[in-house]
Amino acid sequence: MKVEIFSDIACPFCYIGIGNFARALEASGKREEVEVIWRSFQLDPSAPARAEGDLYDHLTRKFGVSRDEAMAMSERVISMGHETDIDFEFEDAFAVNTFDAHRLLKLAAKTGVETELAELLFEAYFTGSADLSDRGDLVRLAVAAGIPESSAREVAEGEDLADEVRSDQTLASEFGIAGVPAFIFDRSTGVSGAQPPELLRRAIDQALVSAA
Numbered sequence: 001m002k003v004e005i006f007s008d009i010a011c012p013f014c015y016i017g018i019g020n021f022a023r024a025l026e027a028s029g030k031r032e033e034v035e036v037i038w039r040s041f042q043l044d045p046s047a048p049a050r051a052e053g054d055l056y057d058h059l060t061r062k063f064g065v066s067r068d069e070a071m072a073m074s075e076r077v078i079s080m081g082h083e084t085d086i087d088f089e090f091e092d093a094f095a096v097n098t099f100d101a102h103r104l105l106k107l108a109a110k111t112g113v114e115t116e117l118a119e120l121l122f123e124a125y126f127t128g129s130a131d132l133s134d135r136g137d138l139v140r141l142a143v144a145a146g147i148p149e150s151s152a153r154e155v156a157e158g159e160d161l162a163d164e165v166r167s168d169q170t171l172a173s174e175f176g177i178a179g180v181p182a183f184i185f186d187r188s189t190g191v192s193g194a195q196p197p198e199l200l201r202r203a204i205d206q207a208l209v210s211a212a
Contacts, residue, residue, distance in 0.1 A: 001211040003204075006039040006172050006182040007118075009098045009132065010047075012077045012088060015122040017181040017194035019084050022115075024200035030208055038114050040102040040168040041180045050133040051095040055126075058095040080194065092128035099165060101125075101132050104142050106161040107151060117145035186211055 005021065007014035025031055051058050059070035074090055081088045101121050108117040120141045124130035130137040135156040142152035155161060175184065183191045183200070185207035191200065 001033060001186055001208055002035045002037060003207075004037045004039050004184040004187070006041040006168070006175075006177055006184070007180050008041050008043045009101045009118075009121045009125050010043055010095065011180055012081070012126060013194040014181040015086060015126060016077075016080050016084050017183075018118070018122075019086065020195060020197045021181075021183060021200050024197040024204055027197065028201050028204050028208075030204065033208060034204065036115075038105060038109060038118065039171065040105065040165040041172050041177065041182075042098055042102070042169060043180070044097075045099070045169070047095065047097040049097050050131065053094065054128075055090040055093045055095060087127070089127045093126050094128060094131075096125070096131070096133040098125075098132065099162075100135065100138060100156065102165045102168075103155055103159075103161040104138050104147075104152065106164045107155045108142065108145060108147060111147055111151075113146040117142060117147070120145055 005018065007018060025034060025036075056067055056070045056074070059065070059073065060067050063070070063073070065073070071090075074088075078088050078090075105114055105117055105121070108114040121132065124137070124141060125132055130141060132138060138156045139149065139152045142156070143149050172182075175182075175190075177192075179192060181192070181194065183203070185203065188210065189203070189207060191203045
């Protein structure tokens, strides 16, 4: 069975949902029967390379609210993160355009370390520990995930794999995906949102039965 996961590094619910999916897949005991394919999705393709201020400032501009309101809006996300061992640090993080990060994820898929790189990118984005608009930082994270430095630098400093990222975004439109994370099982059923592990495990089990 194939599971296509559409997500964006800039999406906190993707960070949570993908972690929950990994737990669900492990609990199912059917990891070897499931092929996971990561698909690129940009919540804001027109975003600047790096936005001014922290993530709270970004939310005030995006939703037209005060900083206090942005902080209140984020409390649910932060709480959900704590439940899944994720520490969001919105005051230290900042918004960036994630297109180049998605290109590096495409490279990671070719070397079998996409999950490792995705985890590093999510953590960096939501803690501010690295600047994902900086190609040097992207190379450093790619190398930490297990990608040869020469390959990572070639992609980061060029335009390779851009068409693959755009192709995923076109596919998302064809599927009618407007928000992420979205989990598509054998292109027949799907689950969207940062669902709990129990729900995702049921979806995995049902899809495996259908695929048998």
